[in-house]
Amino acid sequence: MGRVTERRKVIRIRDGAVSTRPDTLVAEEPLEIRLNGKPLAITMRTPGDDFALAAGFLVSEGVLAAASDLRNIVYCAGATADGSNTYNVVDVTTAPGVTVPDITLERNVYTTSSCGLCGKASLDAVRTTTRHPIADTPPLRVTPELLAGLPDRLRAAQRVFDRTGGLHAAALFDEHGGLLDVREDVGRHNAVDKLVGRALQSGDLPLSRTVLMVSGRASFELAQKAVMAGIPVLAAVSAPSSLAVDLAAETGMTLVGFLRGSSMNVYAGEERIALRAAAVQA
Numbered sequence: 001m002g003r004v005t006e007r008r009k010v011i012r013i014r015d016g017a018v019s020t021r022p023d024t025l026v027a028e029e030p031l032e033i034r035l036n037g038k039p040l041a042i043t044m045r046t047p048g049d050d051f052a053l054a055a056g057f058l059v060s061e062g063v064l065a066a067a068s069d070l071r072n073i074v075y076c077a078g079a080t081a082d083g084s085n086t087y088n089v090v091d092v093t094t095a096p097g098v099t100v101p102d103i104t105l106e107r108n109v110y111t112t113s114s115c116g117l118c119g120k121a122s123l124d125a126v127r128t129t130t131r132h133p134i135a136d137t138p139p140l141r142v143t144p145e146l147l148a149g150l151p152d153r154l155r156a157a158q159r160v161f162d163r164t165g166g167l168h169a170a171a172l173f174d175e176h177g178g179l180l181d182v183r184e185d186v187g188r189h190n191a192v193d194k195l196v197g198r199a200l201q202s203g204d205l206p207l208s209r210t211v212l213m214v215s216g217r218a219s220f221e222l223a224q225k226a227v228m229a230g231i232p233v234l235a236a237v238s239a240p241s242s243l244a245v246d247l248a249a250e251t252g253m254t255l256v257g258f259l260r261g262s263s264m265n266v267y268a269g270e271e272r273i274a275l276r277a278a279a280v281q282a
Contacts, residue, residue, distance in 0.1 A: 003027045003047040026167050028186045033057060034076065034091040035100065046167065046185045047087065049194040050075075053185075054090050056197030059205070060225045063100060065131040067203045071095045132206035132230030134252045136272075140209055140232050143274045146177045148262045150213045151237050157182040170195050172231075173211045180210065188216050189225065196229045206230025218257055223247045233272060235259050240267055 010023040026046055033041045033054045045053060051073040058064040076089040094100060154171045157179060168188035172180040172195055183194035192214065199205050211233040212226050218236035220243035226234045227247065234248070235256040245267045248255035254269030266273055 003029070026186050029088055032089045034089065035063065036093055037091060043187070043190060045187060045190045049183060049198070050087070050090055052183075052194045052197030052201060053190055054092050054193075054197065055200050056193030056195065056225070058092060059196050059200055060193065060221075060228045061101075062130070062228070063094065063098075064200060066205060067200055069095055069098045070200070130228045130230070130251075132208075132228065134208070134227065134230055134232050135206070136208045136232040140175050140211075140272055141274045142175060142211060142233060142272060144262070144264065147211075147235055147256060147259060147264060147273075149177060150211070150235060151259055153177075153179060154182065154213050154215065158184055168215045170215070171213045172199075172207065173213060175209050175211070188214055189219075189221055192222055192225045196225060199229065208232065211235060213259075217241070218244045218255060220244045220247060223253065223255065227251045227253055233269070235264075 004027055005024050006027050007022045008025055009020060012019050012021050028044055029047055031043050031045050031047075031050055031053065032039060033043065035058070041057065043053070043057070054073055055064060055070060064070055071093040073090055073092050075087050076091050150171070150173060153173075154169055157171060158167065158169045167184040167186060168191050169182060169184045170188065170191035171182040174180055181195055181198060183191045183198075185191040185194060192212070195212070196205075196207075199207055206229060208230045210231055212231045212235070214222060214234070214236045216236065217238040218234060218240035220241055222236075223234060223240070223244040224247060231253070233254040233256070237259050238257065240248075240255055240257040245255060247253070248268035252269060254272040255267045256264050256273075257267055258265045
């Protein structure tokens with residue numbers, strides 16, 4: 001695609017010295033997702049992995065749960081008035097027999113790179129029932145030391161961030177800390193959708209023995225996406241929201257926030273954290 005980054009001229013000021021130079025910026029463009037030919041959602045994203053993004057979005061919406069639910073994903077030709085293809089419109093076709101819930105009646109499905117899904121009518125509208133309940137049996141166990149190493153490993157895998165400084169990332173790790181996949185996007189929710197979508201396309205859902213590491217905060221929406229994919233552990237370098245903590249507690253997911261160096265806060269699912277014998281003080 002070649003549009004992950006773009007070049008723009010900037011005026012650079014350093015210690016009073018002024019110069020002109022090109023700067024590399026992360027690309028941000030709209031992607032319209034159509035479901036069986038009907039417009040469903042528009043998300044602001046970094047171009048690339050668009051099919052995985054669309055598939056992951058539909059996992060989080062409860063439409064897709066397995067690779068067999070998906071018949072095809074294509075870019076829509078003639079997306080502009082002159083008939084050219086912008087590669088900014090995709091159409092997802094479900095397999096015969098897949099029940100498609102009506103997810104457009106109660107909310108305007110528009111997502112932004114900053115806040116994710118916006119305009120939802122009520123909390124009930126986003127509490128989508130997952131077809132992949134968290135079921136890591138035997139329970140996944142991770143040490144604080146393993147978790148402490150994940151942010152640096154995520155950062156080291158961010159190829160485009162090094163050039164732009166403007167991308168979020170999400171990475172999947174196995175229970176031993178092995179990196180399974182990493183995706184970048186201008187929106188952290190899109191990065192997670194790309195991970196989940198690739199897992200769906202590969203037949204790897206549910207992701208029942210994985211740790212999801214995200215740059216930035218852990219919002220309700222990110223927690224929901226993890227739950228919908230059956231991910232038992234969500235870790236973030238910044239703060240979770242109160243609804244994210246509530247959702248993690250309700251669904252049995254482990255939620256870790258403020259993961260920086262050897263410090264972290266465990267907000268839910270502490271039974272998966274292999275703590276040393278030292279008592280956990282109230």
